[in-house]
Amino acid sequence: MAAADQKPLGSGFHAKSEPHEILAxxxxxxxxxxxxxxxxxxxxxxTRALVGAGATVIVPVRDPAKAEENLSTIEGDVSSAKMDLANLDSVRSFASSVYDSIETLDLLINNAGTMACPLDRVGSGWESQFGINHMGHFALTKALLPLLEKAGAPRVVALSSVAHKRNGILWDDIQFEHSEYDKWVAYAQAKSANALFANALSRRMQSFGGRSFSVHPGGIFTPLQRHLPQAEQIALGWLGAGGEVSEAAKPMFKTTTQGCTTTLWAATSALLDDMPGVYCEDCDVAQLAGEKSLPYQHCAPHITVDADAERLWEISETLLAAA
Structure with a gap:
């Protein structure tokens, strides 16, 4: 991809489009x-929207009891199997179980993640946000590539975030081994990694007609905020003094249904057939950020650099081989 590819296509949708509009x-x-x-x-x-459109959906779950309760609200072909992105043996076990149950994989939505958590280590000493958000999904996608290759025009969607704009990859200290840990810098690095991953993966899928994209789902109140005290969310301007969504945040934040629509659009839109590796927001390709861009919108140039995407891929391969 190139920075020039980062411009809206005029999809006809908008920030608060609903799933039924995207999948009509x-x-x-x-x-x-x-x-x-x-x-x-x-x-x-x-999951609910994909099943509603007729897809068979498999959900890897870290909490089987919670998954059983929540997925029971969906009518259709949905199943789950245990997996923890922080544990590579768990990722490999899940991938192996998938090979026993399906012959092809059409869509892989790398949606799970963690945000702004205290310093922790996973894998072979990886900083946890990089390890879970990027390396866990990297390992899973690599393991499932043969199933994707057997499908007709498969797609992989990696959930990034506008938080990527804060900073890119800390090439000299990805794991915060020599520098002071900053949870937001670590999150921005992980979200930049998700976008660069989609960039590099798209080149590896072109030979069999596959595509990969990264998306910013928008601001949504979900369990992703579980590591943020209410006082911090008030300081960020997301919540008012009483804990309610602030007036300033209301125009920016989406419902959970609206929050899944850019993912659904990237997974299904024919407009993206010739746009491999782009970063999307608000159900369209995101504009390249400029001086007039607001902090919560558009795409930073650093996630459009193919050489950096390839560099991260090679580092990830090395880390995975050593784990």
């Missing part, structure tokens, strides 16, 4: 999808 006229009968984190927040609504 789209029949996913016979298609199989995997949605990580597909039993909570916007992931649950993504």
């Amino acid at each position: 006229g789209i029949d996913l009968t016979g298609k199989t999808a995997i949605v990580t984190g597909g039993y909570s927040g916007i992931g649950l609504e993504t």
Whole structure:
């Protein structure tokens, strides 16, 4: 991809489009999808919408009891299997179970994640936000690539965030081994990694007609905020003094159903057939950020650099091989 590709296509949708609008006229009968984190927040609504359009959906779950309760609200072909993105053995076990149950994979939605959490280590000492949001999904996608290759025009959607604009990859200290940990810098790095991953993956899928994209779902109150005290959310301007959504945040924040629609659009829109690796927001390709861009919109140039996407892919391969 190139920075020049980052401009809206005029999809006809908008920031607060609903799932039924995005999937109107789209029949996913016979298609199989995997949605990580597909039993909570916007992931649950993504699962619900895909199943409603006829897809068979498999949901990897870290909390089987919660998943059973939430997924029971969906009528259709949906199942779950245990997986923890922080544990590579768990990721490999889930991938192996998938090979026993399906022959092809049409859609992989890398939706799960963690945000602004205290310093923790997963895998081989990886900083947890990078390890869960990027490396766990990297390992899962690599393991499932043969199933994607067997499908007709498969798509992978990686959930990034506008938080990527804060900073890119900390090439000299990705794991915060030599610098002071900052939870927001770590989150921005992980979300930049998600976008660069989609960039690099798209080139690897072109030979079999596949595409990958990254998306910013928008601001949504979900369990993703679980590590943020209410006082911090008030300081950020997301909540008012009484804990309610602030007046300033109301125009920006979406419902959970609206929060899944950019993912659904990226997973299904024919407009993206010739736009591999782009970053999307508000149910369209995101505009490249400029001086007039607001903090919560558009795409920073650093996630459009193919050389950096390839550099991150090579580093991720090395980390995965050593784990």
